[in-house]
Amino acid sequence: MSDLLPYLIGGLANGALYGLLALGFVLVYRATSVVNFAIGEFLLVGAYLTYTFALFLPLPLAMLAALPAAFLFGILVERGFVRPLLGRNVVAVIMATIGLASTLDGGVQLVWGPDLKYLPGNLPNLGFQAGEVFVSSRAVWNLLLALPLGLGLLWLLRRSRYGILVRAISEREVAALALGIPTARILAGVWGVSALLATLAGALLAVASGVGPNLVFLGLKVFPVAILGGLDSVGGALLAGFILGILEALSQRYLETVLPGFTEALPFLVVLLVLLVRPYGLLGERQIERV
């Protein structure tokens, strides 16, 4: 068991990041039915923003400073890409996010260059030895930041006034408008929070492994995580993130030697299998359409 534990801890550390990113993705989907294909690029831009701030500030402050910058970025995206397409078919907005993704990919390389960069400075080392097992600083930080944030957001959505407004808008936008709810502002806020979550995930990733254009590939993992959890379930996104993180770790330990490269395909395979049994994901709501 102590042999397996380090893998599980690593899996949880990765799962925390998957969960954070999926949370940002699902929030937007839940509120606006928009599939944000640029979520990986949100992570990328967030990581580079953190890097830029870290050139002038100590790393923890840089990460803190990057968050409001990310929120602003999210709002700008909503204003620039989503708002003008309001009222159109939601597919138009999805196409816009695909275009945005390409633009951000290229833009990031234009501004910061294609090299791998390392963040100057480090987060305080919180790694510790628990008996035979070494828990890395990375794992501690990921869980420390992701879990409270995720659970906090969940609580916010359920209990706070803002959360109820978001859920109201997501259920019946027209009715919400009719009731005088400031829909536009709230939706902008949702995009902002989504970008903020992606940025935190990107910053944590960058701390461990450097900033480079390849960070965007984590964005590909968002889709199996979000679908596994249920596309409209915020709690599901977090849970699915951890589940996939752990499954990946187990695959790396047991299956990688037999089937090299299999771990990359695992999330998608898992989603496929789960969807066969539960078509709406683990915690997704059953959609009944009456025709």
Added chain:
Amino acid sequence: MKRREFLRKLGVGTLTALGMPYIAMAQAKPVKLAALLPLTGPFAFAGNAGREGFVDGVDYVNEVQGGIGGRKLELIIEDTGYDVAKGTAAFNRVVSRERPEELLFVYGDSTGLSKALAPEIARMGLPYSATSFANELADPKTYPTIFVFGPTYNDMMEALLRQIRLQKGRAKIALVYSNTEFGRDPIPYAKERAKALGMEVVHEEVTPPAFTDATPVVLNLRRANPDFVILQGYALSAEPLILRAAREQGLQAQFMGTYYSAELALIQRAGPAAEGFTVTYHNAYWYDTLVPAVDEMRKFRQRKGRDTSYRPTYYMGSLAVVLAIAEAMRRAAGAGKLTRAGVVEYLEKLGDYNGLGLQRSYQFVNHRLPYTKLYRASVKDGRFNAITDWIKLA
């Protein structure tokens, strides 16, 4: 009317006569060298440094060495993104656009791309080399126009394995490599030779060429408990991560790598974890100021107002290639044979040239240069120090 027409013709004729010398110079067609490099993608750092080496080398050839027999050497750069499809498209684009009398050398990138293009290159009789040191390319019978400007990955593995045998008898080794042609190329040879040399391969791990979390790799390595770990198929995209994770997890093994891991940036990125990292490297480092080429290039760059601070190994390698190609072209031009076949002929006879000290020599054996030195990373010195002289591998 007649007078006006006469004057007009006289005017045009005069202008043409005056312009004749300029037209004649423009007629001296340039000699073209195309470089298809990974300017984006997982090896962008190496690709961009390599590009700079090509640019500097070509400028040096034209401005200091007088070009190629009165003709200007022109450089064409294309991005492959380290993707075979993109690289093939770039190759086709360049080859179909340029004339065979002008485009006399193409330099490609990955092992995958080079292997894919090799049959076509052989058919076209096009002189070719690449950033790849794959064994398959060093085959003058099958690919008579392809040259490898260094030892092959098999040769590099041989050098590392001999060093391991020197350091420890019956050693346990692990092979960690990327799932690219670059990573896989020397693994069968390495496994076979390791067995022959009395070593045991206790673990083999395949990874993507660039990844973000080295913990599972290192955990697997710890279980296997090797004495030595050889990394292959990364160009600084993963080694620092692996080294740091290994140190963090307390893995007591000596790490080794081949040519593309021999870059100073590895020591900067891996920090204390880089100590003792052993690599094969067959060019000069920018800090080897006794090497004529380094001295020359520093002065050249200063004259051109370019940054004279440290240039990476990928820059040095490209420089070595350009100088050699230019020398072969110059000799071919001198013999009146400045064609693709002529360039191949004179590359094969380049044994007495050493690229101003950038390479031991250009005496090709089976179209490769089977010599390398071993270097070891010193964190205190902040550089790689040579631990052997030239090792002969064939």
